[in-house]
Amino acid sequence: MDPQNGQVNTAELLIQCLENEGVRYIFGLPGEENLQVLAALESSSIQFITTRHEQGAAFMADVYGRLTGRAGVCLSTLGPGATNLMTGVADANLDGAPLVAITGQVGTDRMHIESHQYLDLVAMFGPVTKWSSQIVRPSITPELVRRAFKRAETEKPGAVHIDLPENIAAMPVTGKPLKRDTKEKTYASxxxxxxxxxxxxxxxxxxxxxxxxxxxxxxxxxxxxxxxxxxxxxxxxxxxxxxxxxxxxxxxxxxxxxxxxxxxxxxxxxxxxxxxxxxxxxxxxxxxxxxxxxxxxxxxxxxxxxxxxxxxxxxxxxxxxxxxxxxxxxxxxxxxxxxxxxxxxADIRADYEQYSQDDSFPLRPQKLIYDLRQVMGPEDIAISDVGAHKMWMARHYHCDRPNTCIISNGFAAMGIAIPGAIAAKLIYPDRKVVAVTGDGGFMMNCQELETALRVGTPFVTLIFNDGGYGLIEWKQQNQFKRSAFVHFSNPDFVKFAESMGLKGYRVEAASDLIPMLKDALAQEVPAVIDIPVDYRENLLFSQKSGDLHCAM
Missing domain, CATH: 3.40.50.1220 (TPP-binding domain)
Structure with a gap:
């Protein structure tokens, strides 16, 4: 191609359009069908963050969009890469986070027949996005990208999807990005x-x-x-x-x-x-x-x-x-x-403060979160995963500023905390960032801790360790007075962290947490803190809730 004469291939024009939209990062995995896009990124101002799983890439773009208000971008190849991407894309869509997902695809000459790894991705992403489309001709790329970002970022924000067939990606094209719109406020009558x-x-x-x-x-x-x-x-x-x-x-x-x-x-x-x-x-x-x-x-x-x-x-x-x-x-x-x-x-605050001096072990979730709040500053960011701990984070982790406690409560997907913390630390490298997760959610995307180490985003992961899917057990106990199929064993989380070149800690008394957390936050590498938690508090809360009477 001859960039001096304005002729590039479609993938190169796509990257120019993304640069025009102010994209700083693309999170994703390399694949055979997105090779042209990856080649174009080599000379781009956009930093490509290679992740260990497409779901992690989508969660990073999701949280990036939620924290900045600008669409986060994630990239996958076709087939299994695209299906892996979908959970994080759906999470962004239901949580109101602007996101643009880009997938590689087979060439248009293979779509009319049964073909290796081919799925109709435009149709597949349709139900979990605001808009899903395919670049069917090189010349439409600027229009399609501009529309994607406008749709993603317009209230209520959400996810959109662009599919790029590999033969279209390689075709020559002459064109340039479209100018971004100036958002005009609309006022109530x-x-x-x-x-x-x-x-x-x-x-x-x-x-x-x-x-x-x-x-x-x-x-x-x-x-x-x-x-x-x-x-x-x-x-x-x-x-x-x-x-x-x-x-x-x-x-x-x-x-x-x-x-x-x-x-x-x-x-x-x-x-x-x-x-x-x-x-x-x-x-x-x-x-x-x-x-x-x-x-x-x-x-x-x-x-x-x-x-x-x-x-x-x-x-x-x-x-x-x-x-x-x-x-x-x-x-x-x-x-x-x-x-x-x-x-x-006054009653709400008294309920919160009663755990400030609690020294029981394993830790009550209320005490764990109380201590976390004491260490985190008003601008620091906690990213909550999904599980029983999310309920306690919602109830007990309180904020001075918006967007300092990120909770997914639209799609509510497990596994978001660690990828989300990477995005948060990329945006705010000078703030403390903590990923708060259960042992179930941790094992879903713990591989992204290698990504965190590689890209230089030191944050702390707190693991509420109870050896099971605590939220489901809580609901089972409430409904059936028993639990089933929710327990599992865990690796040694300290050794796991150390094997990846991270810092690992294990809390063995309630008094350990604050000094460990301060030490972990001072590290130049990501850190993991394993915290045995007493989830008997779940049922005690349900009982208290059932007995709650309001004095009118």
């Missing part, structure tokens, strides 16, 4: 803002429920001011942590457990829920509004989803910070916060 202000002013015991959409919309400052000036308590979803600082006197911390908790009493008492950036996929409204009787004001960048338990009396659709600011200007609410809500916060 004056009518909806005025009506919302009136409804909120009339409410006696309003409650704010804030979700991940408020983080995506950069609404933290506006939301905190809104709640403070109007004296309205705030509960956040798993994915809305840090929108309001957990130390704020009106913060009621996290809602979303599949069982009743203190915050459930707040929903029982409220006469208005102000849902701000709330995604129904995070926490079904049937859990907090089962009969649809609680009036709801929906404030979001897109209209409310349809649900029989989520029928707003009013929708304020547009830029979230602007909507909150304009409603605040018009609201006439002079009352103090409900004394019951203030008492509720």
């Amino acid at each position: 004056y009518h909806s803002v005025n009506e919302a202000a009136a409804v909120i002013s009339r409410a006696t015991n309003p409650l704010i429920l804030v979700g991940n959409g408020a983080i995506r919309g950069h609404a933290s400052e506006a939301l905190t001011e809104f709640a403070t000036q109007l004296n309205i308590p705030v509960a956040n979803t798993f994915m809305g942590k840090g929108v309001i600082p957990y130390t704020h006197p009106l913060a009621l911390w996290t809602v979303g457990l599949q069982q009743r908790d203190y915050i459930s009493c707040g929903f029982d008492r409220t006469d208005l829920v102000i849902a701000v950036g709330y995604d129904l996929i995070e926490y079904s409204p049937k859990r907090w509004n089962p009969d649809g009787s609680i009036p709801i004001v929906h404030i979001g960048s897109s209209p409310a989803e349809v649900d029989s338990s989520y029928i707003p009396v009013l929708e304020v659709v547009g830029d979230i910070p602007d909507a909150l600011t304009e409603i605040l200007r018009r609201a006439d609410r002079q009352g103090k916060p409900d004394p019951y809500a203030i008492g509720l916060r």
Whole structure:
């Protein structure tokens, strides 16, 4: 090809388009059908991160997109490489993280017959993405890439898929990337803002429920001011942590457990829920509004989803910070916060603090997370995997800032923590990053610790070690009073870490964790801390939840 005359092959034009989109990293694996793309990357400003499994690559792109708001990019070959990619792609799509997945494919001359490793990837990725397409002619590459990124990053963000046949990748083409659009904000109507202000002013015991959409919309400052000036308590979803600082006197911390908790009493008492950036996929409204009787004001960048338990009396659709600011200007609410809500916060905080001096061993999950919070700064990042520990992270790991505790609660895929921590450390090399995982989730993508070492992303992995799939056992015990098929044995995690050139630690007393964690975070290589955990607390919490009575 002759780049000086503007002629390149399709793969080279694709990489030019990705550079134009501001892509810094592509996570993936090499394959026979993506050789042209890999060759083009050799002279690119984009860094290719070779991973050990396509699922890890997709999770890295997923968390990269969620933390930056710019689409993370992952690459696989066809067939089994593409199917391996799908779990992480689906996770990004349901969690609202912008992601562009690129797959290699057989040549177009082989698609009409049964062919080695050939699957219709456009059709396969369709149900787990916002959009899935194939580059069928070299000349359409700039349009297709621009559309992919626009679709991925437009609210509500999600995953898109581009399929590139190997013969198309090698074809000559003359073209250039399309200019990126300037995103224009859309603003809520004056009518909806005025009506919302009136409804909120009339409410006696309003409650704010804030979700991940408020983080995506950069609404933290506006939301905190809104709640403070109007004296309205705030509960956040798993994915809305840090929108309001957990130390704020009106913060009621996290809602979303599949069982009743203190915050459930707040929903029982409220006469208005102000849902701000709330995604129904995070926490079904049937859990907090089962009969649809609680009036709801929906404030979001897109209209409310349809649900029989989520029928707003009013929708304020547009830029979230602007909507909150304009409603605040018009609201006439002079009352103090409900004394019951203030008492509720005191109960929640007392429950949290009671584990600060707990010295039992194996560690209770509450104590483990309490100690983790003491070591992590306000800007540091914890990435939670999925399992019983996720429930405790959601309930007990509290945040000062948005995007400092990443929890997947849309698709909720196990194995995300270690790949996600790699992405977080690439974006924020000066922050402490901790991957919090169970022993089940750890073994699903622990191979990516080699990737972390190779690319120079030192973070700490905390393993909640109970020798089983703790969340499933918790549910089995609740439903059947017994468990089945959930137990397994583990390797020696310290030796495992050391065999990879990492630092390995094992907690043998409750007092070990904080000094070990500080030491591990100071290392120049990734570190793994094996922590025996006492999950009897799961059933004790369920019992306490079942006995919870709200004093009205």
